Amino acid sequence: MFNGKTRAETEKNSKNKGILRIALAGNANVGKSAIFNQLTGLNQIVGNWPGKTVERAEGTLHFKGYKIRVIDLPGIYSLSTFSMEEIVSRDYIAVEKPDMIINVVDASALERNLYFTLQLLELEAPIIIALNQVDLAAKKGIRTDVQKLSEVLGIPVVPTVAITGSGINELLSTVVAVIRGELKLNPMKVRFGGEIEEKIQTLEKIVTDKLAHLCTVYPARWIAIKLLERDSDVAGKLKNYENGNAVLEYAEKIAAELEKIHGETSPVILASERYSLANKIAKETTTIESPPKISLEQKLDAITTHKILGYPILATIAALIFTIIFAGGNTLSDILNPLFASLSTHIANVLSQFLPAAAVELITQGLFGGIVAGITIALPYIIPFYVILALLEDSGYLPRAAFLMDSAMHKIGLHGKAFIPLMLGYGCSVPACVGCRIMETERERFLTAFVVILIPCAARTVVILGLVGKYVGLHAALALYAFDLVLVFALGRIAFKALPGEPVGLIMEMPPYKKPSAKIIAIKTWNRTKDFVYMAFPIIVAGSLIIEALALSGFIDYIVNASEFLISGWLGLPPVAGIPLIFGVLRKELALILLENALAQQGMVLTDLNAIQMIVFSLVVMIYIPCIATIAACMREFGWRKALAIVIVDVSLALLLGGIAYRLLSLFMNV
Amino acid sequence: MELRDKEKQNSQNNEQIVSLTSLQEGAKGVIAHAVGGFGLIRRLAEMGLTPGVEVKLTKKCPFHGPVEVEVRGVALALGYGVASKIFVKPLGKEQNV
Numbered sequence: 001m002f003n004g005k006t007r008a009e010t011e012k013n014s015k016n017k018g019i020l021r022i023a024l025a026g027n028a029n030v031g032k033s034a035i036f037n038q039l040t041g042l043n044q045i046v047g048n049w050p051g052k053t054v055e056r057a058e059g060t061l062h063f064k065g066y067k068i069r070v071i072d073l074p075g076i077y078s079l080s081t082f083s084m085e086e087i088v089s090r091d092y093i094a095v096e097k098p099d100m101i102i103n104v105v106d107a108s109a110l111e112r113n114l115y116f117t118l119q120l121l122e123l124e125a126p127i128i129i130a131l132n133q134v135d136l137a138a139k140k141g142i143r144t145d146v147q148k149l150s151e152v153l154g155i156p157v158v159p160t161v162a163i164t165g166s167g168i169n170e171l172l173s174t175v176v177a178v179i180r181g182e183l184k185l186n187p188m189k190v191r192f193g194g195e196i197e198e199k200i201q202t203l204e205k206i207v208t209d210k211l212a213h214l215c216t217v218y219p220a221r222w223i224a225i226k227l228l229e230r231d232s233d234v235a236g237k238l239k240n241y242e243n244g245n246a247v248l249e250y251a252e253k254i255a256a257e258l259e260k261i262h263g264e265t266s267p268v269i270l271a272s273e274r275y276s277l278a279n280k281i282a283k284e285t286t287t288i289e290s291p292p293k294i295s296l297e298q299k300l301d302a303i304t305t306h307k308i309l310g311y312p313i314l315a316t317i318a319a320l321i322f323t324i325i326f327a328g329g330n331t332l333s334d335i336l337n338p339l340f341a342s343l344s345t346h347i348a349n350v351l352s353q354f355l356p357a358a359a360v361e362l363i364t365q366g367l368f369g370g371i372v373a374g375i376t377i378a379l380p381y382i383i384p385f386y387v388i389l390a391l392l393e394d395s396g397y398l399p400r401a402a403f404l405m406d407s408a409m410h411k412i413g414l415h416g417k418a419f420i421p422l423m424l425g426y427g428c429s430v431p432a433c434v435g436c437r438i439m440e441t442e443r444e445r446f447l448t449a450f451v452v453i454l455i456p457c458a459a460r461t462v463v464i465l466g467l468v469g470k471y472v473g474l475h476a477a478l479a480l481y482a483f484d485l486v487l488v489f490a491l492g493r494i495a496f497k498a499l500p501g502e503p504v505g506l507i508m509e510m511p512p513y514k515k516p517s518a519k520i521i522a523i524k525t526w527n528r529t530k531d532f533v534y535m536a537f538p539i540i541v542a543g544s545l546i547i548e549a550l551a552l553s554g555f556i557d558y559i560v561n562a563s564e565f566l567i568s569g570w571l572g573l574p575p576v577a578g579i580p581l582i583f584g585v586l587r588k589e590l591a592l593i594l595l596e597n598a599l600a601q602q603g604m605v606l607t608d609l610n611a612i613q614m615i616v617f618s619l620v621v622m623i624y625i626p627c628i629a630t631i632a633a634c635m636r637e638f639g640w641r642k643a644l645a646i647v648i649v650d651v652s653l654a655l656l657l658g659g660i661a662y663r664l665l666s667l668f669m670n671v
Numbered sequence: 672m673e674l675r676d677k678e679k680q681n682s683q684n685n686e687q688i689v690s691l692t693s694l695q696e697g698a699k700g701v702i703a704h705a706v707g708g709f710g711l712i713r714r715l716a717e718m719g720l721t722p723g724v725e726v727k728l729t730k731k732c733p734f735h736g737p738v739e740v741e742v743r744g745v746a747l748a749l750g751y752g753v754a755s756k757i758f759v760k761p762l763g764k765e766q767n768v
Contacts, residue, residue, distance in 0.1 A: 077718060080713065080717065082710070082713070082714055109744045111743045112744065115719070265712060267712075267713040267716060267717075268713065268716040271717055272721040272723070279743070305730060305739070307732055307733055403739065403748045406732070406748070407734060407751075410750070416748070416750070505750035505752045506748060506749060507714060507715070508748045509745060509747055510739060510746040510748050
């Protein structure tokens with residue numbers, strides 16, 4: 001049942017082999033991932049924890065003859081069971097037992113960060129502290145007595161400024177010194193007040209007696225505390241033990257006694273206890289040197305979250321991002337496309353000397369075409385998008401945007417944080433889908449993803465602007481965007497009502513603004529692009545091959561013929577428009593290029609379509625089946641059932657709305 | 672834990688308890704209690720909003736928008752629904768340091 005190593009086993013663990021396993025743990029927004037990036041640079045593998053949609057970032061480095069594997073645990077505020085991230089983190093610490101945990105602590109918010117440190121100490125894990133953002137703290141007039149903090153906690157404390165890389169070397173030296181036994185850890189024993197401590201100790205004795213095996217994995221005192229806190233995960237583990245239920249009943253009894261004395265629920269009592277202790281330590285070890293002046297960052301914060309000014313600023317930033325991704329992407333795409341086109345012709349010429357025509361087509365159009373499709377999305381659109389995303393994340397603007405949009409997002413049953421993936425959706429649906437992880441519950445993640453996919457990404461924008469914007473007019477293109485927002489709002493509301501579960505309110509930290517570092521943005525962009533390439537490329541290429549094979553076997557014509565009643569009868573489009581709609585699954589902007597090709601085969605050009613047909617075609621492309629990379633992302637995040645559900649809903653919706661639009665527009669527009 | 676006792680005393684002098692959302696921008700208060708589900712109350716406590724702690728309301732959005740509070744040296748954004756479930760004892764101006 002527990003694959004965890006016992007404490008004795010870890011002693012002689014990997015140390016001897018010269019491989020160290022280090023975990024980074026700490027709150028969100030403390031510069032933990034900046035430290036991770038400084039430590040591991042480009043040697044990172046970003047993936048998921050087995051069976052969970054929680055990001056697992058791992059990297060390796062070499063230091064003083066040790067090969068060090070660093071794992072970046074999710075940024076969390078507590079080690080309870082509020083989210084998957086918290087459970088993953090504490091199980092990793094308790095069960096996998098890394099050789100060392102670096103607890104990244106924000107020097108400018110010591111009290112809140114120590115709350116987490118105390119919980120690590122409760123887990124009796126080997127920890128050292130990276131006291132990060134000491135520069136930021138100094139700006140606020142906060143000075144920490146590093147020596148004293150180290151003495152009080154009984155563990156080494158290394159001051160760092162992760163963004164510049166200062167202190168990183170000392171941090172590693174300290175890790176190695178502790179591993180080699182040159183520095184001893186003598187961690188403070190976390191003790192609570194009066195009757196709380198009494199009750200914990202009573203329960204601890206019982207746990208040690210009755211649950212000997214569980215105590216080889218988790219510390220007995222920790223189990224006792226978690227039982228008092230009514231931790232559902234630990235309670236679940238107990239059910240597998242002979243004496244488990246008896247211990248559980250006893251724990252419930254004393255938790256109730258405690259609650260009677262304090263008039264608060266037991267997790268609140270224990271949280272208050274930890275915070276009092278954290279407050280005491282923070283007061284002892286920090287001095288506020290000068291009354292904090294109003295800094296530039298604070299002024300920036302006041303303006304960007306201003307109840308009136310904040311919104312035009314948000315709109316301007318969004319418009320700017322949109323322009324950069326769209327204009328920049330188009331330019332790059334225009335440069336790359338002819339290059340690949342000539343390369344493709346060249347390959348075809350070479351291959352046709354010794355391969356039959358069908359095979360050549362399969363290779364050039366299917367295989368090579370798929371790779372090109374991947375590259376011409378990844379390079380021009382995804383990379384600039386990731387750069388901007390990293391910039392927004394690291395500067396601290398994203399939570400401000402979420403704060404401003406909280407009320408609006410509540411209208412569709414979500415809260416402000418959902419605005420972040422929604423905004424990302426205008427760039428690319430793939431990272432936007434992954435971005436839904438910031439939502440707290442599975443229900444909210446899925447709800448957010450559902451509406452995010454309906455947001456026209458850069459590729460869909462190419463179709464809308466390239467067809468409707470260019471030939472019908474900008475007003476019509478903007479009307480399509482406006483309609484999309486109405487749709488997102490309406491569907492979000494319906495889905496919110498239809499899906500069972502309670503909405504969760506906004507509880508979010510607002511970290512101070514920071515100057516982003518170019519190095520860290522570059523590392524983030526590189527690793528995310530790599531992840532995108534690994535995930536999306538095989539699927540794009542496979543999809544491209546399948547569709548090309550279908551075309552070569554004549555199966556596509558059969559599909560087009562069979563769907564003629566839908567394409568022509570229902571949507572009022574020329575029958576050949578079915579082909580671009582099918583291929584558009586690979587990448588949405590391909591739909592426009594292929595529409596042009598398909599029409600050309602009939603001796604027609606784009607302008608032979610009337611305004612209604614252009615609008616209907618763009619509308620369908622905007623809503624129908626998410627592109628194949630997005631489907632892949634959805635499957636990874638939510639499983640194939642939910643991904644399939646999204647596909648079915650979106651396709652039916654696109655056809656339904658397309659047909660209605662055709663009929664309604666025919667009434668009002670003369671063409 | 673004298674500190675904790677002091678915090679508790681703070682919260683027990685509750686002659687006048689109001690919802691966090693009814694504080695003015697810039698005003699301070701001491702948390703008396705929060706109402707709501709087990710999960711919400713626990714989450715608030717973990718984020719530092721425990722009974723007895725002093726909070727400052729730094730921003731308030733109109734039309735039932737979110738609020739921003741400063742607690743334990745950290746800025747937290749709370750949705751209106753969440754904030755209205757937190758009750759505080761307002762601190763008079765003279766008590767502000």
